[in-house]
Amino acid sequence: DTGVSQNPRHKITKRGQNVTFRCDPISEHNRLYWYRQTLGQGPEFLTYFQNEAQLEKSRLLSDRFSAERPKGSFSTLEIQRTEQGDSAMYLCASSLVPGGSGSPLHFGNGTRLTVT
Amino acid sequence: AQSVAQPEDQVNVAEGNPLTVKCTYSVSGNPYLFWYVQYPNRGLQFLLKYITGDNLVKGSYGFEAEFNKSQTSFHLKKPSALVSDSALYFCAVRDGRSQAGTALIFGKGTTLSVSS
Numbered sequence: 001d002t003g004v005s006q007n008p009r010h011k012i013t014k015r016g017q018n019v020t021f022r023c024d025p026i027s028e029h030n031r032l033y034w035y036r037q038t039l040g041q042g043p044e045f046l047t048y049f050q051n052e053a054q055l056e057k058s059r060l061l062s063d064r065f066s067a068e069r070p071k072g073s074f075s076t077l078e079i080q081r082t083e084q085g086d087s088a089m090y091l092c093a094s095s096l097v098p099g100g101s102g103s104p105l106h107f108g109n110g111t112r113l114t115v116t
Numbered sequence: 117a118q119s120v121a122q123p124e125d126q127v128n129v130a131e132g133n134p135l136t137v138k139c140t141y142s143v144s145g146n147p148y149l150f151w152y153v154q155y156p157n158r159g160l161q162f163l164l165k166y167i168t169g170d171n172l173v174k175g176s177y178g179f180e181a182e183f184n185k186s187q188t189s190f191h192l193k194k195p196s197a198l199v200s201d202s203a204l205y206f207c208a209v210r211d212g213r214s215q216a217g218t219a220l221i222f223g224k225g226t227t228l229s230v231s232s
Contacts, residue, residue, distance in 0.1 A: 004159065031218070042120075042206050042222030043160070056218065091159065102148055102167040105220070107159035 002026070004108035006092050012114045013082055020078045021111045025094030032075050033105060034067055035091040036060065043091055049075060050097065082115045089113075118143050120209050122223035129197045130231050137192040137226045139207030148210035149190040150220065151181055155203045163205075166190060177201070197230045204228075 005024040013019050025032045030051050035043035046065070047057045051072035061067075064082075069075040079086055089112050093105040119142045129135045141147055148167055152160040164175025171183045181192045190207060204225045211219040 040224065042224050045219040048218050102165055104162035104165060109159045
């Protein structure tokens with residue numbers, strides 16, 4: 001179990017630029033989640049995949065955000081035309097099904113995005 | 117409304133004393149409840165969960181939590197605190213509105229500080 005890996009750890013970008021983050025889940029985990037965490041708040045759900053299928057998206061996920069998991073392994077989260085309000089820690093997590101909705105999430109260390 | 121409340125931003129205890137970190141929730145349907153811990157510059161780590169069964173659940177590092185349906189609470193406890201328990205603790209509940217029942221709603225977090 002090598003854990004959930006996220007790259008890069010930090011990203012500083014100028015407003016209006018596009019950014020892409022990568023997440024490598026625990027290898028045998030078939031569910032992958034993206035959350036966003038701002039300072040002083042708990043993580044907020046963005047989207048989740050089961051294998052390569054994106055099965056749920058939060059209303060927080062505006063059309064500037066897109067996530068993919070093309071082969072059911074790693075995932076990318078892209079933010080287009082970044083805004084200062086996008087500055088946050090982006091967390092990836094994975095879990096194993098079966099285990100249902102009670103399966104614990106394994107989180108990566110996150111990617112901290114700063115939009116200037 | 118689906119929500120999780122952690123009424124204390126910070127809890128201070130002396131090493132060796134018992135600790136309690138409070139959590140109350142509001143959710144439709146049967147609650148799936150979780151506690152996660154976040155150490156500085158690290159991802160969230162799963163501590164314990166309540167799905168069904170015994171109201172007292174035991175988890176990692178000597179932590180336990182008590183589910184109280186009438187008070188809609190799920191307080192985290194430990195009989196004897198360690199300095200190494202100092203961290204940020206998050207309570208979470210499965211979002212009953214989530215289509216696939218996978219999204220979690222997190223509280224804002226409680227910082228636990230254990231003094232030697």
